[in-house]
Amino acid sequence: MSTDNLAAVILAAGKGTRMKSEQSKVLHQIAGHPLAYYPVHLCQTLGCEKTVMVVGHQAQQVEAAFSDQPVSFVLQEEQLGTGHALQVTASAFEGFSGTLLLLCGDVPLLREQTLRQLIARHRAEHSSVTVLTACMDNPFGYGRIVRAADGIEKIVEQKDATDEEKKLQEINTGIYAFEAPLVFDLLQKIGRDNAQGEYYLTDIISLAKAAGHRVGACVLEDAAESMGINDRVQLAEAARILQQRINRQHMLNGVTLRDPATTYIDAAVVIDSDSVIEANCHLRGATRIGRHCTIQTGSVI
Structure with missing residues (x-):
């Protein structure tokens, strides 16, 4: 179009x-x-x-x-x-x-x-x-x-x-x-x-x-x-929905997320395929993870 x-x-x-x-x-x-x-x-x-x-x-x-x-x-x-x-x-x-x-x-x-x-x-x-x-x-x-x-x-x-x-x-x-x-x-x-x-x-x-x-x-x-954001409750709900989208796309791109529910990845983060993100990880900002990497539980990058 x-x-x-x-x-x-x-x-x-x-x-x-x-x-x-x-x-x-x-x-x-x-x-x-x-x-x-x-x-x-x-x-x-x-x-x-x-x-x-x-x-x-x-x-x-x-x-x-x-x-x-x-x-x-x-x-x-x-x-x-x-x-x-x-x-x-x-x-x-x-x-x-x-x-x-x-x-x-x-x-x-x-x-x-x-x-x-x-x-x-x-x-x-x-x-x-x-x-x-x-x-x-x-x-x-x-x-x-x-x-x-x-x-x-x-x-x-x-x-x-x-x-x-x-x-x-x-x-x-x-x-x-x-x-x-x-x-x-x-x-x-x-x-x-x-x-x-x-x-x-x-x-x-x-x-x-x-x-x-x-x-x-x-x-x-x-x-x-x-959804319009008018209070902190809606802010948290929108963050949850957006995080689900981001995590799903990474998994479809060939990244393993051990526990998507406790994996927090910012929108600008890049992760190459065949990498593994263990539970309770936070990947922030413009972080880039290469191929065949493992990010251990509880990491904040």
Whole structure:
């Protein structure tokens, strides 16, 4: 699939109050990288011609953490909602015409293949907006997808949902594909008449439909990919899932892990085949293990 005329925005301005930390939420680490590294890396892998990160809380620290990455930064001085966060990037995309991905700096588990499917669906259906959705047994706290016969009718936030709408299990992951520059024209029409008093990006769905534009959806097979990190419990859960992925890939590549459940390998670690990692080992940073090596129990490298 061609990813020509592709750009991305990564939302990373929030404080993350529930983390109860002096550090910006997107700088908390899993598998050796800050949370926001993972969407940045996805943008590079997809070949985005431009990636813009929206910063706010601890903006200087966040910018410093990603100063060596091909990312530009836009400051959201007031956090007035997700619609406002995307709106402040408009000047950064002057002259850009194509597909604009919206990613979240606190969602580290999205896979490249998922975004390729989202882009392919968006373009194949000639949509102006395509939402990445997921189905959850317990969708509390998430915006619900309200469908009509011709597709998505609207997205309603938890605090604004009726009792019937709260029963819906298809949710908005907060990941989108838009067509630019149309998306910035639609953003100008979003208001703040809602329970939060914010500019909801989700309002762009009904605005696009009212203007005669196609709105599509791409349903995520594994809802865990869309997990947003809001507290330390979710941080630990995301770390566990990512570690399972990393360990599984090493084993498929010919590495023996004696006890994968107690083996902790950072994302950048390289291990050549026919090596053995005994139980309770920690391999960190840019560690490289050659062929036919054995790392003994309890090692930290």
